[in-house]
Amino acid sequence: MLFEAASAGAALCVGVEADPIKCWWIRREAKRRGMQGIVSIIRANLLNIDLSKADIVFVFLSPALMKRLKQKVFNEMKPGSIVASYEHRFKGWEPETTDAKLNVYIYRIPLKAHSSYYQTMLNLRLFTHLPNLLASHPR
Numbered sequence: 438m439l440f441e442a443a444s445a446g447a448a449l450c451v452g453v454e455a456d457p458i459k460c461w462w463i464r465r466e467a468k469r470r471g472m473q474g475i476v477s478i479i480r481a482n483l484l485n486i487d488l489s490k491a492d493i494v495f496v497f498l499s500p501a502l503m504k505r506l507k508q509k510v511f512n513e514m515k516p517g518s519i520v521a522s523y524e525h526r527f528k529g530w531e532p533e534t535t536d537a538k539l540n541v542y543i544y545r546i547p548l549k550a551h552s553s554y555y556q557t558m559l560n561l562r563l564f565t566h567l568p569n570l571l572a573s574h575p576r
């Protein structure tokens with residue numbers, strides 16, 4: 438998947454894998470394909486990785502892990518960013534798109550009233566409207 442994404446033009450493809458042998462294989466393959474600058478792999482537990490900067494997260498995991506991942510992506514990922522899952526759905530979250538043939542479910546992180554991103558946007562809006570607000574309410 439990492440190599441497919443890189444070949445399709447993704448600027449940076451970072452995999453997270455717990456299995457050291459798979460990590461070794463991916464690093465070797467990245468080198469062989471001359472893609473070390475684009476494809477990399479972190480040997481870690483995905484649940485301990487900060488996903489806040491990811492635009493797209495693609496997973497192929499067990500149903501048990503999907504359950505734990507759901508709250509994490511909701512909490513960490515930016516509104517509008519995408520989570521694609523091969524084979525397994527997130528329970529209680531309707532995918533935006535489903536590819537039944539490929540068995541892929543695509544989810545979009547919604548805007549959350551409590552998120553810091555949402556708060557920043559609100560503050561920015563307030564800030565840009567402040568001069569008009571002040572002008573329309575002279576003391």
Ligand SMILES: C[S@@+](CC[C@H](N)C(=O)[O-])C[C@H]1O[C@@H](n2cnc3c(N)ncnc32)[C@H](O)[C@@H]1O
Binds near residue numbers: 453482483498502
């Ligand atoms: C269903 S397999 C997917 C196979 C793999 N994507 C591939 O194409 O070879 C799930 C993979 O996720 C890894 N995995 C499972 N739990 C993980 C976790 N918490 N953090 C990182 N990787 C995990 C496993 O080691 C395994 O390679």
